[in-house]
Amino acid sequence: MTDSPLLALYHSLNAHYGDLEWWPADSAFEIAVGAILTQNTDWRNVEKALGNLKSANVLSIEAILETSTDQLEMLVRPSGYFRMKADRLKHLCEFLELNSFDALKKMGRDQARGRLLSVKGVGPETADDIVLYALDIPSFVIDTYTRRLLERFGLYSSKLKYPVLQAAFHQQLPEDASLFKQYHALIVEHAKVSCRKKPLCESCVLKDTCPQII
DNA sequence: AGCCAGGACTGAG
DNA sequence: CTCAGTCATGGC
Numbered sequence: 001m002t003d004s005p006l007l008a009l010y011h012s013l014n015a016h017y018g019d020l021e022w023w024p025a026d027s028a029f030e031i032a033v034g035a036i037l038t039q040n041t042d043w044r045n046v047e048k049a050l051g052n053l054k055s056a057n058v059l060s061i062e063a064i065l066e067t068s069t070d071q072l073e074m075l076v077r078p079s080g081y082f083r084m085k086a087d088r089l090k091h092l093c094e095f096l097e098l099n100s101f102d103a104l105k106k107m108g109r110d111q112a113r114g115r116l117l118s119v120k121g122v123g124p125e126t127a128d129d130i131v132l133y134a135l136d137i138p139s140f141v142i143d144t145y146t147r148r149l150l151e152r153f154g155l156y157s158s159k160l161k162y163p164v165l166q167a168a169f170h171q172q173l174p175e176d177a178s179l180f181k182q183y184h185a186l187i188v189e190h191a192k193v194s195c196r197k198k199p200l201c202e203s204c205v206l207k208d209t210c211p212q213i214i
Numbered sequence: 215a216g217c218c219a220g221g222a223c224t225g226a227g
Numbered sequence: 228c229t230c231a232g233t234c235a236t237g238g239c
Contacts (some may be wrong), residue, residue, distance in 0.1 A: 023222045035220090038219090039217085039220080039221040040218090040220080040221045040222085042219045042220080043219085044219095045219080066219070081221090084222090088222090121222070121223085123221060123223085124221090124224080125222090126221070129220080141220085143221085144219085144220075144221085145222095184220085187220095188220055191220085
């Protein structure tokens with residue numbers, strides 16, 4: 001029984017990079033906040049913003065809701081789009097006030113994901129970040145790195161819609177939150193060390209171990 | 215000195 | 228519904 005292409009790709013990435021321990025955070029709430037802050041933003045800038053929130057003791061639902069918009073904007077500024085993100089964090093916290101992580105987890109994937117998507121500023125990727133890493137429910141995250149990787153390996157066009165690409169992962173992988181977490185982490189890690197422009201790097205670390213794909 | 219980052223929303227056609 | 232425009236700081 002040979003692996004499906006996406007599972008084979010996972011094994012290759014995993015063999016090279018090993019366990020990556022994602023998502024770095026001290027709580028489910030910090031993960032949700034990070035998911036908003038990292039939208040189209042380098043994680044290193046997100047860390048600065050999270051650090052500001054922690055230093056100001058503003059990393060909780062109540063604290064964010066009580067903090068003035070101006071103050072919140074100042075704190076999240078290093079992560080970019082600071083006005084928009086401050087606003088999105090407010091919306092997220094209003095939502096979490098009524099829907100605890102515990103309650104969301106009990107709803108199951110589709111329900112929880114659907115509720116999250118109703119929050120202004122939470123799109124498909126952010127919702128999946130939260131469902132997967134904060135709720136520990138297997139829902140695969142499709143980001144720009146994922147699209148680029150699939151495109152390069154000739155597996156799926158990066159133009160395909162989010163649900164289509166996600167379905168491919170869901171069909172080809174065992175329904176395992178730990179595996180989904182690690183896979184997404186591996187994709188991002190690989191993106192950081194691989195070149196951005198070439199269709200497929202000659203020095204790609206997967207070249208030797210993923211012959212079925214390359 | 216540009217280019218780009220772990221997206222999502224909006225308005226136009 | 229498809230798609231360009233918009234939002235913004237910091238690293239390399």
